[in-house]
Structure formats: C-alpha cells, structure tokens
Amino acid sequence: MPIKFSGWEAFCEKSRHLKPGQAPKSSHGYTMYHGTHKSSATAIISSGFxxxxxxxxxxxxxxxxxINKAMGYPGGCSANDRVVLKLRVRVGRVKKIDGQxxxxxxxxxxxGYDxxxxPATAGLEEDCVWDPKRLTVVGIAHCTDSATKxxxxxxxxxxxxxxxxGQDRQKVIKCKVCDDQTQLQHIVERCWECKAEICPFMDKHVCHKRG
Structure with a gap:
C-alpha cells in the first residue's frame, strides 16, 4: 500500500558545488573541473581518463x-589550446591530506581510500581520484574556440x-517533479489532500488544503 503524504519537509542535498575549504563527504558526487589540451579532450570524452x-x-x-585551478592546465601551452571539462565525480572514501x-x-x-x-592552504585545492570510472564528463566549462566547444x-x-x-555508465534520469538528476527513477505520488504530484526527494511540500 503506497504511503500517503499531505504536507512534509525533508532535507535533500542538491548542491554539488563545494565551498572553499569545505571537506567533501565520502560516497557523495560533486561537480569538479579538469584542464586539458583541446587535442586530448575528445579522447577523454570518448574513452575516459x-x-x-x-x-x-x-x-x-x-x-x-x-575552475581557476583547472584553467591553469596543462602548463606550457597557449590559453586558447586549453579546455576545461566539467565533471561529475563520485568521490568514494576521501582522505584529507594535511600536516597530520x-x-x-x-x-x-x-x-583503502578512493x-x-x-585543501587550499598553499595554493588552490585539488583532488586526486584513483579510479577513472568515478569521473564522468558532463560539460565544457571553458573553451575559447567556439567550434571546438x-x-x-x-x-x-x-x-x-x-x-x-564500454565506460560502465548508467543512464541519468531527470525527475519531472523535483528536477533532481538520478540514476534511479523516483517514485512520484499524489498528495492525499490536494492531489498534487509530489516526490519524496523534494525539499518540501505544503498542502494548501490543510486547515
């Protein structure tokens, strides 16, 4: 029997961008950037890192x-030859490298870390991911050549x-109700009171028919 909702509020972490100095949480996915030469970008997108x-x-x-860190790579080439790839990174188990x-x-x-x-102590922060399958290219964050972009x-x-x-990727689905992108279809229900379509992953739902 389906659960009936008529007004609730839940926390859903939709922000995939980390603030400076904010530690990534293990097993989460985040937006990151990778700078490369435009001649290498095609191979990365097609065959992986x-x-x-x-x-x-x-x-x-x-x-x-x-992104400012990524825009400095690769070194020794013209800025017009650089492409910054926007990535979706599943960080897995994270180890913070500091003095300790x-x-x-x-x-x-x-x-056992992935x-x-x-952290950004002496310069701009960076991450190193062991398994390239944890990174997926989702967009082009910077490219001065419009045709290449x-x-x-x-x-x-x-x-x-x-x-x-060949990349062991899963199809990404966008939920029509909460707009979150996921690999598993969200189960959409109707509000018990107002009959509006709701998703359990929405930030909140306030039923206007409740007294």
Whole structure:
C-alpha cells in the first residue's frame, strides 16, 4: 500500500558545488573541473581518463572544485589550446591530506581510500581520484574556440545517450517533479489532500488544503 503524504519537509542535498575549504563527504558526487589540451579532450570524452603515473598526490586523475585551478592546465601551452571539462565525480572514501596525514600523501589508496583531497592552504585545492570510472564528463566549462566547444558538447551528448559505451555508465534520469538528476527513477505520488504530484526527494511540500 503506497504511503500517503499531505504536507512534509525533508532535507535533500542538491548542491554539488563545494565551498572553499569545505571537506567533501565520502560516497557523495560533486561537480569538479579538469584542464586539458583541446587535442586530448575528445579522447577523454570518448574513452575516459587515463590516470597519471604520479604527481603531488601520487598516481590518479587530478581535478579540482575550483575552475581557476583547472584553467591553469596543462602548463606550457597557449590559453586558447586549453579546455576545461566539467565533471561529475563520485568521490568514494576521501582522505584529507594535511600536516597530520602527510605521510599518506602518495600512498592513500593503499590504505583503502578512493580520493585524496589537498585543501587550499598553499595554493588552490585539488583532488586526486584513483579510479577513472568515478569521473564522468558532463560539460565544457571553458573553451575559447567556439567550434571546438560545440563539437565537444555534441560528443558529450552522444556519450550520454549511449548505453555505457564500454565506460560502465548508467543512464541519468531527470525527475519531472523535483528536477533532481538520478540514476534511479523516483517514485512520484499524489498528495492525499490536494492531489498534487509530489516526490519524496523534494525539499518540501505544503498542502494548501490543510486547515
């Protein structure tokens, strides 16, 4: 028997952007950015990321919640040749790298962590994700070449319509009631009193027929 609702309020974390200094929560998904050369962007969108062999936080895929950090990469090339990819990152188990955990700077994955987070202390914050399948390109955040930007956006749309394409991706569905994007269809009910369509993941529903 379906649950009947007639007025309620719930908390739903819809914000995927972290504020400066705000720690990412394990198992959540967030918006981050990755800077690359425009000649490499097509391969990343089509075939996924290739983890680096090393870096400040060791091997993995580097990204940042701060677009300004991403816009500085790759180094040594013209700003017009850079593309910043907008990502959806499932961070998994996160390890904050600070003075107390500096001994795990490049070995965090060996201790069971999926993502290393370096806070913005000496510079702009950055994250290193071990498994490239945890990152999905969802848009182009910056590209000065309009033709390249359009081409890459079309490629992203094609990838989103495909059923995996070898990337172990799931189809993203937008709920028609709460507008949240999810991989599982939300069950929509009708308010017991006013009969309006409601979703349990809405921020709140106030029934106007209640006295």
């Amino acid at each position: 290739r983890p680096s062999g090393g870096g400040t936080l060791g091997p993995g895929v580097y990204c940042s919640r701060d 955990s500096w001994n795990m700077q490049t070995t965090w994955h060996q201790h 993502t290393a987070w370096l 359009t081409s890459l956006e079309q490629l992203i749309q094609q990838q989103q319509k495909s059923e995996g394409g």
